[in-house]
Amino acid sequence: MAEDVSRITVxxxxxxxxxRMTLTELAERVEITLANxxxxxxxxxxAIRFSTLEAIxxxxxxxxxxxxxxxADD
Amino acid sequence: MPRPFxxxxxAGTRLLLVVSGVIFLVGGVAALGALIxxxxxGGRVIAWLAAHADAPPVGRDALGAVSALLxxxxxxDALTIQFLRNLVAIIDTVGQGSPFISANAKRLREMGWLVxxxxxxxxxxxxxxxxxxxxLGSRHFFIPFSLAGLITAxxxxxxxxxxxxGTRLAEDVEGTV
Numbered sequence: 167m168a169e170d171v172s173r174i175t176v177x178x179x180x181x182x183x184x185x186r187m188t189l190t191e192l193a194e195r196v197e198i199t200l201a202n203x204x205x206x207x208x209x210x211x212x213a214i215r216f217s218t219l220e221a222i223x224x225x226x227x228x229x230x231x232x233x234x235x236x237x238a239d240d
Numbered sequence: 241m242p243r244p245f246x247x248x249x250x251a252g253t254r255l256l257l258v259v260s261g262v263i264f265l266v267g268g269v270a271a272l273g274a275l276i277x278x279x280x281x282g283g284r285v286i287a288w289l290a291a292h293a294d295a296p297p298v299g300r301d302a303l304g305a306v307s308a309l310l311x312x313x314x315x316x317d318a319l320t321i322q323f324l325r326n327l328v329a330i331i332d333t334v335g336q337g338s339p340f341i342s343a344n345a346k347r348l349r350e351m352g353w354l355v356x357x358x359x360x361x362x363x364x365x366x367x368x369x370x371x372x373x374x375x376l377g378s379r380h381f382f383i384p385f386s387l388a389g390l391i392t393a394x395x396x397x398x399x400x401x402x403x404x405x406g407t408r409l410a411e412d413v414e415g416t417v
Contacts, residue, residue, distance in 0.1 A: 198417065202417040203417070205415075205417055206417045210415070211415055211416070211417045212412070212414070212415025212416060213412070213415060213416040213417075214416070214417055215416060215417070218417055
């Protein structure tokens, strides 16, 4: 069975790189497990809680739109 | 993930169910083994029944009645053992921290059908009670019957639906961060 590929993209890697922060550091600051943040970073998450979004935006000083993107059909 | 069987209720219940399963297995095997001497020494069995009958004479189909009773015990034990196996498997998934899986919904549905089958056997035996009384020469032969089995089956079918819903919810939560 083909797995559904989401067209929502997560730009956490870019944000972390820009702020010279590691995923482990962010995980400690937002109090989310490294495993769950890794799932988010690699685009394998099916959903994101507002509380997670809020914590990430607070620690990275960004807007939700900076973290998430939408890949339009080619 | 929680470690299995830290919960004394789960561990105790599992042990009780496994021991019960072994007892039912021994009972079923004993009933199966008893069929051989019943037919091998039919004359002596009939003589014993005649000596102990409270409403003689013993019918010509006494051996058939005894065999039917033993067959009922074997079938009932087999159904009960399968029921207990499913319940132990469900308890194992609870201990492993993931009870809301489609396999458990399937197990509960199967358990419902097993209980219904047992109930159907009791109804059949209930209708055969006059024949058993006549064949065994026993006025006091009776089949204990209640509707508790039917209610239990309905409860299990509803629980199966609950677990189906729970499985869908668990799948939703699984990918949420």
